Amino acid sequence: MRAAVFCACLMLVPAQLVAGFSGNIALESLNFSESAQFEDQLDDNLTLSFQPKWDGEWNDGADLWSAEFFVRVDDKDSGREHADIRELLWLHIDGDNEWRVGINTMFWGVTESQHLVDVVNQIDGVEGIDGEDKLGQPMIHLKRYQDWGVLDFLILPGFRERTFQAQEGRLRGPLVVDIGQPEYESSDGQRHVDYALRFSQTYADLDIGLSWFEGTNRDPLFLPGSDNDGNAVLIPFYEQMTQLGVDAQLIYEDWIWRLELIRRKTRSNDRDAFTFGFEYTFYGIFDSDMNLGTIAEFSHDNRPEGQAGVFNRDLFVGGRFAFNDAQSSEILAGLVIDTDNQGRSFRVEGGRRFGESWKGTLELQIFSDIDSNDVLAALQNDDHLLLEMAYYF
Amino acid sequence: MPDLKPVALMLLLLPVVGFAQTTQQKGLEIAQAAKAFDKGFTDFTANMVMTLKNKSGKTSKRLIRMRTLEVEGDGDKSLSIFDEPADVKGTAMLTYTHGLKPDDQWLYLPALKKVKRISSRNKSGPFMGSTYAFEDLGSQEVEKYSYNYLRDEPCGDWTCSVIERFPAYKHSGYTRQVVWIDNEGYRIVKAEYYDRKKSLLKTLNATDFNRYLGQYWRPGKMDMVNHQTGKSTLLEWTDYAFKTGLTDRDFRSQTLMRIR
Numbered sequence: 001m002r003a004a005v006f007c008a009c010l011m012l013v014p015a016q017l018v019a020g021f022s023g024n025i026a027l028e029s030l031n032f033s034e035s036a037q038f039e040d041q042l043d044d045n046l047t048l049s050f051q052p053k054w055d056g057e058w059n060d061g062a063d064l065w066s067a068e069f070f071v072r073v074d075d076k077d078s079g080r081e082h083a084d085i086r087e088l089l090w091l092h093i094d095g096d097n098e099w100r101v102g103i104n105t106m107f108w109g110v111t112e113s114q115h116l117v118d119v120v121n122q123i124d125g126v127e128g129i130d131g132e133d134k135l136g137q138p139m140i141h142l143k144r145y146q147d148w149g150v151l152d153f154l155i156l157p158g159f160r161e162r163t164f165q166a167q168e169g170r171l172r173g174p175l176v177v178d179i180g181q182p183e184y185e186s187s188d189g190q191r192h193v194d195y196a197l198r199f200s201q202t203y204a205d206l207d208i209g210l211s212w213f214e215g216t217n218r219d220p221l222f223l224p225g226s227d228n229d230g231n232a233v234l235i236p237f238y239e240q241m242t243q244l245g246v247d248a249q250l251i252y253e254d255w256i257w258r259l260e261l262i263r264r265k266t267r268s269n270d271r272d273a274f275t276f277g278f279e280y281t282f283y284g285i286f287d288s289d290m291n292l293g294t295i296a297e298f299s300h301d302n303r304p305e306g307q308a309g310v311f312n313r314d315l316f317v318g319g320r321f322a323f324n325d326a327q328s329s330e331i332l333a334g335l336v337i338d339t340d341n342q343g344r345s346f347r348v349e350g351g352r353r354f355g356e357s358w359k360g361t362l363e364l365q366i367f368s369d370i371d372s373n374d375v376l377a378a379l380q381n382d383d384h385l386l387l388e389m390a391y392y393f
Numbered sequence: 394m395p396d397l398k399p400v401a402l403m404l405l406l407l408p409v410v411g412f413a414q415t416t417q418q419k420g421l422e423i424a425q426a427a428k429a430f431d432k433g434f435t436d437f438t439a440n441m442v443m444t445l446k447n448k449s450g451k452t453s454k455r456l457i458r459m460r461t462l463e464v465e466g467d468g469d470k471s472l473s474i475f476d477e478p479a480d481v482k483g484t485a486m487l488t489y490t491h492g493l494k495p496d497d498q499w500l501y502l503p504a505l506k507k508v509k510r511i512s513s514r515n516k517s518g519p520f521m522g523s524t525y526a527f528e529d530l531g532s533q534e535v536e537k538y539s540y541n542y543l544r545d546e547p548c549g550d551w552t553c554s555v556i557e558r559f560p561a562y563k564h565s566g567y568t569r570q571v572v573w574i575d576n577e578g579y580r581i582v583k584a585e586y587y588d589r590k591k592s593l594l595k596t597l598n599a600t601d602f603n604r605y606l607g608q609y610w611r612p613g614k615m616d617m618v619n620h621q622t623g624k625s626t627l628l629e630w631t632d633y634a635f636k637t638g639l640t641d642r643d644f645r646s647q648t649l650m651r652i653r
Contacts (some may be wrong), residue, residue: 019653022479022483024479055653066650084645091651093651106504107505107508121580143647145642145645145647150645200647202497202646250509281514281515283514284566291518324518324519326447326453328480328521347525353478356479357479357480358456359480387505390480392478
């Protein structure tokens with residue numbers, strides 16, 4: 001009898017409610033060419049990550065749900081071993097309104113070398129130094145389509161702390177950031193509710209976005225402190241901020257021009273920063289199907305050297321080879337030059353598909369001529385090669 | 394007395410020039426008739442299996458879902474959603490095609506959760522590593538080409554008009570195409586593509602046609618062979634559905650974020 005009731009209940013669940021399952025499982029090997037600058041740092045590592053995603057819909061597609069998780073298993077590096085809910089979302093579509101309630105990850109902005117206006121999600125700092133791996137953010141989000149543009153209203157309850165390398169991790173400063181004792185300017189701490197608003201519109205070949213954010217700054221300041229064992233550590237201190245952001249992209253023939261501009265007010269400083277540049281693409285080079293995109297972007301930040309992060313007055317030049325072959329082979333090479341002290345950081349990323357379900361990627365990062373006052377000085381021994389083989393399902 | 398013979402000759406020729414149809418006009422008229430025949434489909438959805446085959450016979454497969462919306466007075470809007478290979482699953486491409494003006498194009502990258510506006514300049518580039526160029530798969534607006542009618546000849550069970558078309562839009566990879574289009578249902582059954590050096594580059598053969606809503610013909614199979622590389626790509630179309638109720642709302646760049 002109980003089984004019959006159970007079966008009947010199952011039949012009431014629309015078949016398409018659970019429709020999609022996808023994701024990847026990836027093995028990553030990391031090798032550093034030089035011995036570590038700081039105590040306990042590892043020289044090589046092998047880790048496994050797993051990123052499954054489920055989704056479905058009901059009400060003829062007017063309601064959708066999705067769940068995406070990320071897990072990294074790491075024996076050697078406790079900082080990189082972590083799990084996160086990237087997405088756990090209910091989406092309701094009502095004509096020109098889209099409601100999203102739950103945890104989500106989103107992307108704002110257009111530039112390639114740095115992401116200034118993209119401030120809704122916290123960065124998953126142990127997953128990469130480009131800021132493109134992000135932690136899921138709890139939100140209530142209304143997207144409203146108007147003839148004159150798209151409006152996004154976001155209420156963001158609950159703050160996500162940035163992830164940082166632990167004692168044994170490379171690509172960190174001399175002092176470890178103690179994620180166990182974060183401090184906040186707001187007395188609400190992690191429970192502070194943030195707000196964000198965005199307007200975006202396409203005018204022929206020009207795309208414009210205007211965004212405003214009020215709440216906890218995702219980029220912490222670091223205060224000197226000590227951990228439970230009395231070791232000197234850095235304490236992340238999250239201030240309140242108000243940020244106005246502008247992003248624009250113009251496509252004309254073989255050119256794409258991109259701009260991101262922010263004004264960020266916090267108690268400790270007023271930050272003005274921009275990234276501006278272009279991508280020019282050569283199509284069908286060497287009489288082949290291959291395209292070469294050349295990218296140049298200049299970044300400026302009014303904060304002094306050492307405080308301003310990597311991009312204070314820096315030039316990024318890069319090239320993107322798209323082979324347009326059956327394996328979707330691609331190589332991206334980029335060089336960041338600090339125009340104040342000539343420090344350089346060079347990076348090559350390559351990837352291709354193997355068979356129908358495997359994808360291999362390679363990342364080579366080299367730091368050279370880094371000034372001892374530059375924030376990158378702590379990374380000058382951290383040249384590395386990363387190889388990843390991922391199985392997609 | 395002035396010699397009036399040339400004038401008389403011109404007068405004689407005038408009606409001929411004025412009324413006889415040139416081969417260019419006939420070609421254009423067939424293209425217009427084909428477009429008019431297909432008009433009013435409103436929207437359609439279909440699934441596509443794309444099988445790439447290289448010179449040595451090795452194959453790789455892509456699964457793509459297509460949604461197309463007819464746009465009055467402009468090119469169609471189309472959405473391609475990638476299901477396979479698995480590493481690009483969830484990737485979606487939105488195109489607003491235009492006549493001679495460059496198309497508008499957006500790509501959704503699920504790994505970054507980013508909608509990226511991309512340049513549509515890459516018309517002659519391969520689509521997903523296949524033997525189809527982007528320009529082969531876009532909506533075929535009349536003004537995209539100038540035409541020249543060559544002849545009528547049998548093509549399987551039907552009789553086809555053989556027409557040359559010359560791309561009028563910028564950045565095409567072709568100097569000309571020769572198209573076999575049947576006189577009854579305006580089905581493109583074969584096409585030859587000539588590269589910038591004017592040599593034969595590719596041949597398309599379309600078969601297994603079905604008629605939908607008693608009007609619109611669509612091929613079940615399209616095979617594109619590249620004669621210069623020895624590669625070929627077979628498209629197999631299934632699950633065609635017309636007038637499914639798609640609207641402009643389903644073809645906005647930011648709705649790419651919720652495509653599944």
